[in-house]
Amino acid sequence: MNGIKIFDSIRNIEITINNHKEEIEKLDQEIGDGDHIFNILRGLQELLNLKDKLVDETSDQIFKQLGMKIMTTVGGSSGALFATLLIGMSKKFNPELNDLNNLSEMFYEGVESMKKRGKSDIGEKTMLDVLIPVSKTLINLKDESNISKVAEKIIIVAKDGMLSTKDIIATKGRASFLGERAKGHIDPGARSSQLAIEAICNQFINN
């Protein structure tokens, strides 16, 4: 893990999200207020702008600064949540661990912070339906030596999580206001999170 790799991942996420711009916009228009894609893209753009400034810093510093940037520029639910994720991750950074171990622990911590911030958990039709299973799977596979295999597994877990939001009733977030009416619609935050995770995983599979 280092600055170059982190910013490469962000770049990949941004490309993927941009490719699914209309789809994500539509998801939030259907069961939310339509701003999710703009929040996400604004955040990613702000992060990429920090590359020159942060690329040589230590990874924990980078995560923290990225989190702060999201926190102060994105807004909305996703701004608060992703900022919390990144800042949470930065706190568990441990340079003595190998990357997969380190990332697994960090991600777990980040997701736990999100759960607290959002007072939410799995099964509430939110991005956590992607992020919690991913976090658990990472912990389970953290000692796996075949990174590519881990990445492939994570992609599947993320996709399953994302799809699972389709048929549940939301109890958190804006979709919760809709009750039954949100059934049959995928949660926008779950979709953008899943795409982001897939983008990162693909980096490891391709390498």
Added chain:
Amino acid sequence: MNGIKIFDSIRNIEITINNHKEEIEKLDQEIGDGDHIFNILRGLQELLNLKDKLVDETSDQIFKQLGMKIMTTVGGSSGALFATLLIGMSKKFNPELNDLNNLSEMFYEGVESMKKRGKSDIGEKTMLDVLIPVSKTLINLKDESNISKVAEKIIIVAKDGMLSTKDIIATKGRASFLGERAKGHIDPGARSSQLAIEAICNQFINN
């Protein structure tokens, strides 16, 4: 001239105007504010509602009451002008004259009152481009014995007047705000006046 005939004419006017509702509406939308047809129809409806109350009154009383009704219910330019026409006409009613003579004098007086009220004259792209030529023709033909011939002549004069508004620049009324832009458009008030006159004339031709 009597109450029955007067209200028959109004009824005929109302039928004709209703048949051209969309057309008149469109004319005022193009170079005005779109209310002309509603003003006219509201006025005609109010007049028809007075039938039972007024039908047995003397003709001058009927014209005066109709004018007052228009004045207090129509509004806009056409309300002020048609009220002025009818009230003006009522003032010149002379039971000693034959109908054509009487009507010609009355109409002349009514149109003169309108010119004063509107501070306007022929050639300004208004209903007066119909009403002034009609008034003049009536005066010229007031001793003609063949009423049907008079009616046919008036129909032509009214139509010519109406069509003449198409290619002039307005200097009065709402279309005057448009300058050159109103060219090529027939004045809505000219069209509704012409249709009203045609409706009355047809009564005499058919008889």
Added chain:
Amino acid sequence: MKKFVNEVDNILSESLIGFGKAHSDIINVNLSPDFVSRKNKPNKDKVSLISGGGSGHEPLHGGFVGYGMLDAACPGQVFSAPTPDQMEAASNEVYHNKGILFIVKNYSGDIMNFEMASDMIDHANQTVIVNDDVAVEDSTYTTGRRGVAGTMIVEKTIGSLAETGASLDECKNFGDHVNNMTASMGVAFSSCTVPAAGKPTFELSADEMEFGVGIHGEPGRRREKIKSANDLTKEILDNILEDLKPNNNQEVLLHVNGFGGTPLMELYLLFECGQKLLEKKNIVVTRSLVGNYTTSLEMAGGSFTITKLDENIVNHWDSPVHTSSLRWKI
């Protein structure tokens, strides 16, 4: 047509009744003939100000009835001038011995109906005609310019002067003066829908606007492609300033008026564009008003109005006013 309505024919009366109930502390609503009048008659002798015009421009004029502004307002049908019996009845209701001043926007229908009213009433009366819209040519051979968003500035300032007990002539002259110092121009992005018509008055394609539109959705100078707010502002203000010919360091009131369908966010942005541009031209915006004051039902778009300020105008603008849509210092 999607509107809050029961019977289209009753929309005006039901709305007026609601207006009367919502502001029963300051106004009375009379129906047939329709007029809105001040509830608490001023106890001093003053000139009575009466305005009116077609409905659909709310809050103009009924929303400006009250202390420091109008004594009465006569609403016509949507976009149709009111009838003279309305002005007659309103005159009888609000007359206080110093005469009646009518404030009329310059449209044939309004002019004629107010003239008929003037002929009908026995009280001394005069008329101020407002014609602030520079979008249309002013020539002695035509009806001249339209009265638009500047009307409320005329109403506010004469209203204040009348409260001081000024004479009918003084009020009339001051009204003419404020009108001369005021110029406006607007642009529409969409049409409005007259309830009786049930469909939009005109159609604009997705990238078109009506430049110099009237407040009834009448066509303006031309139809053209939409432009940036800065470019629009420049074009509109150039026309207004050409008319007003302000001096260097002229102090002005800058009024950004929304036509009804444009969010406040955009109106404030437009104010910013206008203020910036005026500053560059050494014109000093010392008073401002931003909002939907002279509307065309739900039309999207807006207008700029500038009034050149002198000591009198500014004092009468700042003085207390208590109406349902303009209220300060009271």
Added chain:
Amino acid sequence: MKKFVNEVDNILSESLIGFGKAHSDIINVNLSPDFVSRKNKPNKDKVSLISGGGSGHEPLHGGFVGYGMLDAACPGQVFSAPTPDQMEAASNEVYHNKGILFIVKNYSGDIMNFEMASDMIDHANQTVIVNDDVAVEDSTYTTGRRGVAGTMIVEKTIGSLAETGASLDECKNFGDHVNNMTASMGVAFSSCTVPAAGKPTFELSADEMEFGVGIHGEPGRRREKIKSANDLTKEILDNILEDLKPNNNQEVLLHVNGFGGTPLMELYLLFECGQKLLEKKNIVVTRSLVGNYTTSLEMAGGSFTITKLDENIVNHWDSPVHTSSLRWKI
């Protein structure tokens, strides 16, 4: 998309700058982080009230900053909750020794960002959460109800109490009380267009409405055929009254709020429908407010809000207020 705009990315900041200039007598606008604050800091110690939320609801909240109401407002991007650094900076600007009270509409994004701000600031602070929208279910297992047009009533009344020097606890409790006494519900006839999206958030066919719509154009209870104003009023008020359970002869404030694209004429008509219906049910409308106060950009439609009045609420509603969009007795 036809809007008054230069660059879509600058619409908020240009608009805020214009807002600041147009009301420079009462407010300051700070950019990056964005917040609006009172110009003349109260010289007595008082609780500082800070609200905020996504932009696009103007005049909420910036239009309610000033004497007798908010000390500061933090506008986010259009329909996106503001970021915690905005609330932190605003808190530092307006703190006056008696603590900070945040007034937050009940949306995940707002709740979370205000919580983060609360964690960040050192000043004593509490939060009133407004959740007046009865269109959505309130259950302990969900996020609960949305905060909509009732928010400004909460802001007005706590604002008044805070001016008296009341403590942070008193303000917080009173805010919760007013929120409990308040319920709202609305209906949309058309969508709004978020500037960044450039196209409408949703589409309704010519005879459809969104019943129970949210103020961001989120779906409500159901999509259905349009109805007469009376029928709509009945359905909405039944829902509100079921929630508020007013006593016989209960005195209430009736607020008809426009979402931005509906003319005042219709809002007053809606008020009339509401007042008539309440009268039949022996509910007495003693205070009223009609207009565009909590908007969804240019969305056509509107909402009813009812607040059950007690002596405290009515006094704090009536007390002087001087903000750019609500002003009386001062």
